Amino acid sequence: MLLVGALVKIFRVLDFSSPRLVNGTPRQLAWIRIVVCLTALIYTLMEDLPAIASMPTGMRNDDQFFHVLNSLPSYSTLLSSPYLLATLQWTTAVLLFSGLIGFLTRPTLFLGSLGFFLMQAILRHYTYQYHSGLVLIYLVLVITWTPCAATWSIDSWLNHQKPQPGRQSVGFSIYACFAVMAVVYVLSGLSKLRGSGLDWFRGDNIELKLVQDALSPIFFDYKWKATIWLVQHHAPGYVFAIIGTVGLIVELGYVTVLFSRTAQIIIPIAALGVHVGILVFQHILFPDLLMLQLIFLNVDWVTNFCGRHFRTGDRAASAQVRNDIPPRPLSYLPAVATALMVAIFFVAWVWSVEYYPLSSWRMYSYAQRKGPLHYLKVIATLENGRSIVIPTRDFSPTWLPNGRDILVRVFRTTRHSEKFDAFLSFYVQRRNRNLMFGSPITRMEIQIWRWNYLVDPNDPRFGWAIGVYPYDVPSRPSPSR
Numbered sequence: 001m002l003l004v005g006a007l008v009k010i011f012r013v014l015d016f017s018s019p020r021l022v023n024g025t026p027r028q029l030a031w032i033r034i035v036v037c038l039t040a041l042i043y044t045l046m047e048d049l050p051a052i053a054s055m056p057t058g059m060r061n062d063d064q065f066f067h068v069l070n071s072l073p074s075y076s077t078l079l080s081s082p083y084l085l086a087t088l089q090w091t092t093a094v095l096l097f098s099g100l101i102g103f104l105t106r107p108t109l110f111l112g113s114l115g116f117f118l119m120q121a122i123l124r125h126y127t128y129q130y131h132s133g134l135v136l137i138y139l140v141l142v143i144t145w146t147p148c149a150a151t152w153s154i155d156s157w158l159n160h161q162k163p164q165p166g167r168q169s170v171g172f173s174i175y176a177c178f179a180v181m182a183v184v185y186v187l188s189g190l191s192k193l194r195g196s197g198l199d200w201f202r203g204d205n206i207e208l209k210l211v212q213d214a215l216s217p218i219f220f221d222y223k224w225k226a227t228i229w230l231v232q233h234h235a236p237g238y239v240f241a242i243i244g245t246v247g248l249i250v251e252l253g254y255v256t257v258l259f260s261r262t263a264q265i266i267i268p269i270a271a272l273g274v275h276v277g278i279l280v281f282q283h284i285l286f287p288d289l290l291m292l293q294l295i296f297l298n299v300d301w302v303t304n305f306c307g308r309h310f311r312t313g314d315r316a317a318s319a320q321v322r323n324d325i326p327p328r329p330l331s332y333l334p335a336v337a338t339a340l341m342v343a344i345f346f347v348a349w350v351w352s353v354e355y356y357p358l359s360s361w362r363m364y365s366y367a368q369r370k371g372p373l374h375y376l377k378v379i380a381t382l383e384n385g386r387s388i389v390i391p392t393r394d395f396s397p398t399w400l401p402n403g404r405d406i407l408v409r410v411f412r413t414t415r416h417s418e419k420f421d422a423f424l425s426f427y428v429q430r431r432n433r434n435l436m437f438g439s440p441i442t443r444m445e446i447q448i449w450r451w452n453y454l455v456d457p458n459d460p461r462f463g464w465a466i467g468v469y470p471y472d473v474p475s476r477p478s479p480s481r
Contacts, residue, residue, distance in 0.1 A: 016171030024171025050082035102153020146173035189251030195365030203237025204370030217283035
């Protein structure tokens with residue numbers, strides 16, 4: 001409560017209408033609404049939510065928040081019906097699109113945020129508490145309660161007489177969105193220092209993490225991999241140390257966007273570079289964090305630049321002129337709500353809470369020593385006699401997280417698992433239905449490999465198999481074209 005009280009007092013003292021803190025204009029807030037809704041809409045449409053209905057019931061999680069969902073009387077019916085799941089997905093998409101264009105903005109954003117929240121919970125129900133999309137959930141919920149439809153919206157176009165919101169209210173709404181981004185990045189950086197201390201900066205620690213991800217790529221599974229190339233060319237440890245240090249500096253330095261307009265330009269660009277580096281070296285994509293850096297774009301500068309050539313007639317521009325009027329003090333409700341949000345984030349970090357949608361953001365937080373590593377490989381035998389390697393991410397029921405977190409569960413048991421065989425059967429039926437690999441799958445092997453890249457970094461096979469889980473397809477329905 002002390003943290004909440006201190007934050008409320010600070011928020012009440014600060015002048016959020018001043019351009020020294022944020023670009024607190026209706027257009028900037030409307031731009032944040034557009035970016036957040038567009039990103040959430042992409043996340044909503046890119047998933048095949050109805051396919052979840054075919055997943056084995058035994059694959060569902062039953063801990064923490066998912067236990068609450070399982071106890072709801074109609075939730076099991078929802079998960080078992082592709083039509084209900086499709087209805088949820090498309091209803092959420094329509095609501096988010098309405099929020100994007102600013103039509104009935106407050107109710108559509110509220111309902112769209114609830115639908116998006118439930119969709120993301122369902123996707124994690126069969127996988128794990130992955131982090132991609134969590135920041136988006138927070139921002140959709142926050143933007144719902146802001147005056148983000150004051151301009152660049154159908155609502156403002158239909159109701160020209162509606163008065164503009166106060167500059168203090170608009171500026172604080174923008175600041176609250178920036179605070180969500182800043183706190184999440186800072187907690188990610190603090191988790192690394194908390195879990196590893198100075199050992200996190202060791203080159204061999206970073207090297208092992210990068211190599212392990214490169215061997216089980218989620219995206220861009222090219223034959224040439226930047227991390228493997230560095231290892232095979234005996235890159236010195238300081239190269240990997242620099243890669244890790246730059247990322248940590250950006251995470252911890254993200255807090256400066258709350259105090260500096262200059263940082264609001266530099267830090268998002270640096271974060272974009274870090275996420276591109278994560279994609280290149282680790283083959284991990286965070287579409288939300290890439291797109292959400294755009295909320296810091298000064299749209300008033302852009303619109304003013306374009307206004308030299310095109311007259312837009314944007315009535316929000318006139319709202320910026322009356323800077324001689326003293327801003328009204330910030331009310332307690334938004335100040336207390338934002339302070340509580342920030343405090344909850346820090347409490348979750350302190351107590352290492354992983355309870356959807358809260359997280360302590362412990363990504364790659366623990367130091368590891370350079371040495372042999374293990375990874376998964378899936379070999380499928382086709383009906384035409386050909387053998388292929390299937391990427392582990394292809395097994396995930398969701399588009400973003402890595403399927404290796406599902407497949408690795410099989411090696412935690414000492415015998416065949418009916419639940420896991422049902423999951424593989426679901427996967428084979430789905431891929432054989434459209435002849436994804438040109439010929440039906442008749443047999444699969446989930447293999448765990450060991451590679452001592454310290455001894456033999458140029459091994460073309462990247463190690464050898466030390467464990468196998470075989471699965472023979474019991475029956476194959478005739479594939480339909």
